[in-house]
Amino acid sequence: MTLPVATNSIGRDTWTVFARAMRLSLRNPAWVVIGLTQPVLYILLFGPLLEPLSGQLGSGNAYQVFVPGILVQLGIFGALFVGFGLIAEWRAGVVESQRVTPASRTALLLGRVLRDVVVLLVQGTVLVLVSIPLGLRAPVLGVVLALLVVALLGAAFSAVSYALALTLKSEDAFAPLLNAVVLPVLLLSGILLPMTLAPGWLQAVSDVNPLKHVVDGVRSLFDGSYTSATAWWGLGLTLAMAALGWWFGVRRFRRESG
């Protein structure tokens, strides 16, 4: 029998998986567009409500406070929903047919996660550009660092989403789980309004939520306070979550599929 030359490597396999996933996303861009519409709607329809409050928000510019929150929201919730696509692929037999190839299990995850990160970065960039005519003013370095945070958060939560999807293998189980997590986390992270507006007890509860500190961190980046403790806490927690999410995802993908 003829044997193919063994030229698998994690980098090459990742590229193959990434290119395939990207091609499929571009061919059916509905999800990319829907994922983008939502944050843009927040900016256009919710942002103006904050303008009269800008004095209370401790900033001269409401969008400087609001856009970072929406960016973090995009990174987390945009990524958390990617698992639905994997459940569909699993049902079509794609996941299993990829798992009988000698390709690296990590690459099967990494390629997909990279596609999601690229999509999130494009969405985040559009989001920032849309906000500029509305009055967003922020330093370029701060915006770039903020997008880096979005990319890291996206990688973590997309890996988690894929791992959960592969474990549950059913939209009916996956959707309620996401909904149960998303709303409280959203409300307790100060994404829409800073938690400084909250009464003491609510602030105390939200202090436990790492995402609240990430949002605060990104706000400092938009403020240009790169060396502030808030910024460093945000970045540090982002890295920690990225590492944890990645570990969780890889562990699930390396396990047998059954």
Added chain:
Amino acid sequence: MIEARGLARTFRRKKQEVRAVAGVDLDVAAGEIVGFLGPNGAGKTTTLRMLTTLLVPTAGTATVAGCDLLADPVGVRRRIGYVSQSGSTQPEALAGEEVVDHGRLYGMSTADATARGRRLFTELDLEGLWERKPKAMSGGQRRRLDIAMGLVHEPGLVFLDEPTTGLDPQARANLWQHIRGLREERGTTVFLTTHYLDEADALCDRILVIDSGAIVAEGTPDALKSGVGGDVLTVTAARADEVGAVARLVAGLPGAEPPQVHGDRVVGRVPNGGGALVQLVRELDAAGLGVAGIESRRPSLDDVFLGLTGRSLREEGAPVAPVVPEPEGALR
């Protein structure tokens, strides 16, 4: 090509251990087409998923395509093709791109995978469908696309899980031809699972019969059938209340095995169907018993399965009613 010893898999479901496969030994030689026959839930797919590295066995060892299943799963993956029951392609992708990407995951270059994929499309009657989305293909085309996916890296051993389930008769016959072609044209060893008897009969050199997680028989289709011990005699009683009397007559035929009763039908097994038929007709006549139908035929693989497990493959899971013991000592 395959050598498995004591392969077993236990699943844990809600703190209960379920033994899906209870220790399977099997040997498949290079160039063979071997069928794994059994009803749904018998352990066919679980065994296949172990042999293709998708499930780790809880016990046992196996060498597949020259590589140890446990020590070198990547080596196994490189050398085998697997066509699963559930398909292998994204409905929205383009067929050709899926095949090329699959080839790349086997370490092939894009150019090699494309050339090989195009050739497979020609061989498998998929010409002109390279740019077609799988969701726009017929069931038979999609199945052949799955086979193209499984063959893109030219494996010497291919696993096909229920290859023709859900296909219409014409598409099935067509697929059988392609499966035979795998061996005839490139010497590929084929291991397939099926719960269709005609499929196993038409396609396989050798059959392994699996039931409740264990192999209960193995051999060529002919050997298995002759092992059943004689022709199958089916008599349908004209009146339901006479079925017992008819069964007693069938049981009294020379060399007959205890017959089984399904409703108003009596199914018996005799060494010589033709002679028994004549004798039975005379005896029925003498006893004044009417019959609605009487038939003698060569045994099928379904009879093999029935004889081995006491259950029919066609009426899955339905146990066959045993004949009432006879007081007259007419039984064999």
